[in-house]
Amino acid sequence: MQMPEANPATLAKKQKLKERLEGVLGKRGVIADERELKAYECDALTAYRCPPMLAILPSSTGEVAAALKICHEMDVPVVPRGAGTSLAGGAMPTADSVILGVARMNAVLETSYEDRIVKVQTGRTNLSVTGAVEADGFFYAPDPSSQLACAIAGNIAMNSGGAHCLKYGVTTNNLMGVTMVLMDGEVVEIGGGHLDAGGLDLLGLICGSEGQLGVVTEATLRIFHKPEGALPVLVGFDSNEVAGACVSDIIKAGILPVAIEFMDSVLIAVCEDYAKAGYPECEALLIVEVEGSEAEIEYQLSLIREIAQRHNPVEFRRATSAEEAGRIWAGRKAAFSAIGKISDYMCLDGTIPVSQLPYVLKRIGEMSKHYGLEVGNVFHAGDGNMHPLIMYDANKPGDLETCEAFGADVLKLCVEVGGCLTGEHGVGVEKRDLMVEQFAPDDLDMQMAMKDVFDPKWLLNAAKVFPLASSEARRIAAE
């Protein structure tokens, strides 16, 4: 992974910068000790590491503004960080950068059930947003798998999704307002407790901009009342094609499950071994979850059963209790840990049109043979968001590179069949150099022009999202 070389002139400013930042954040707010900085050398994309020059932990919007103003004046790059759970390297530092962590800012600022909103500081974790309102029956819908740990700041940066967004949408569909600090320290308020933007939809642009346009410190989020109940069914098939056709038929029948998850035979076996979920031995497995009252659930499940029967499932198992429901989900939710236990792996998240599913799975199987690396597939079938998990051995020279080449081929295939490089994890550094597969130079130029507006000096997380060659002229001009 190529990153811009650390600028010696910037590194030389370390002591002066540290003093100035301590002036506004206090000693407690600035981390300069090399051992402590190790904690910030990478995010969940652990294959790439580089400790930052400094890390800062401001505790208010005002402190973020003061700190950014200093970095802006001194021309020091800044990499914003939520909880550091990015799978794409979104929070990976460069050696001459300051990591700005929002972890200390985790308060709930306002809750209104009448308006169905909650306003939080963005260091708050995803799950604890729900935690703040669930006693009153409400929840925050986007549910990335890392929701126990990941912060709202990172969710907004990456426009995170989750298993249940087939019904409730992803972050951008549930974000109503932000307080954002621009790189020069200016604080802007966009949106709020009301629906839809008044002027241009800046909120839509900011969400998913991977921390390159500003640092979001506060967010107003939409909350929903919890459904009366939810229940999953598990359906096993003897081929991927048939499972794919069943998904399509369920959607066409007008049933809109909250989640449709798909696992292939590799994942079924690995997850069963790990979580003892009681999965059947078969080629493909669907977990379909529906919501509502008992009778509503019953009715929807009867329709799903009818559709599934037409495709001759090898197994159709409905949960009859919360415990059984938990078991059906247990294997799926443990998928990454289960693979992680037996191998190093790389997780991709390209999206494809649902109709292309059987073809793409077949091609991935062929690539697996070609590269000599095993792959397991688990994904959000309702919306075509794939998660191929490619297994490799980090201790074997060349294996990581082979895995990356395999991964790149899979993502190119996703684009080729009408999909995209990333459905919910973000581009970060991981998919940065593949952007040219999906976008023409002019398309990328317009996106980069957005960054020119928000961060003319290209100091915020600048080595991400755009291929270095594409952004080079801008980064150099800004220096």
Place this chain on the structure above:
Amino acid sequence: MSYHPKSEAELAEIVAGLDAPVHLQGGGTRPIGRCGGDVLSLAGLSGVSLYEPGALTLVAGAGTPVSEVELLLAKEGQRLAFEPMDHRALFGTKGEPTLGGLVSANVSGPRRIAVGACRDFTLGVRFVDGTGRVLKNGGRVMKNVTGYDLVKLMSGSFGTLGALTEVSLKVLPVPETEATLVIHNQGAARAVEAMSAALGSPYEVTGAAHADGATCLRLEGFAASVDYRFDALTKSLARFGEITRLEAEASAENWAGIRDVRAFAVRSFVAKLSIQPSALPALYAAVSERFEVEKLLDWGGGLVWIAADIDEQTAVTLQAFLQDYCLENGGHATLIKAPEGAYEHVSAFQPEAAGVARLSAALRDKFDPKALFNTGLMTKREVR
């Protein structure tokens, strides 16, 4: 003079050769805001190029008539779930609303409160920028975080950033049936309380509106499920007063009327405000103190339609009052319809706070450096 390109390439060529502002138009049925310039019609970029019911996606030219798309979707039991308003009754306009028009104006109806706005259903766009470049963003899949989301930015930009040539939309199944629960004889404050209670329940209300003392709550889904939820809601809302039920057909007709704000078709002044529902009583009190107006609430009280039969001067005063009120208290006010002369004295769109206005202006300069597209429609703009 006017332009009528038949293809994206022809459009790009026209734009590259422009040296004066143009007025981008789809079907021309929603004259919201004002701008000058020759008409550049996108109606010729018409036709559905892809529709996959099993993937809930449709791709079509920006000039494709909404009616054509709705017919195609209906055959597969699907629809545009954001329930786009038809502005023709309100404006008395003729012509065919287009998909590009929907996206440009981010037109969403009552169901926006439950499923999201037009911008939430727009998966991808192709457009020509102010220098004649053909650009794309987003795609045709539901989950896509590849690069910056310019799709949202284009949606609701009223043609001030670029000329849309193609849009990809997410569609949804039409539910088996619907019903509307009507609570009678309530004031607005009480109505918001009832709507908040309903929208904050687990019963999946897909419409919450209030007009003429009647509060309407829509339920959609499988018949048994609608009945179950209707009964459950009736019980939990009994304290608000007399409740009656509109069955499927009457329910649909009721919501079409609310969606298109038909009650205000004959009024000379119509504005819409997006606010926090809890802020409604204070807004009503402030407006009523100075003006005599009619009101219709949608989106659980978050969307306020205000109408009156007033002259140009009063229209200017009222719109300025509404915008000032929103600037101070949050939300935004858009002038939908007013006596023609009023537009010279007041902006149809909510003026933005200084920082946001500066960012928006700078973004416009990137998309349209020569200030060619619908110049000044959303905000007064100086040509650089």
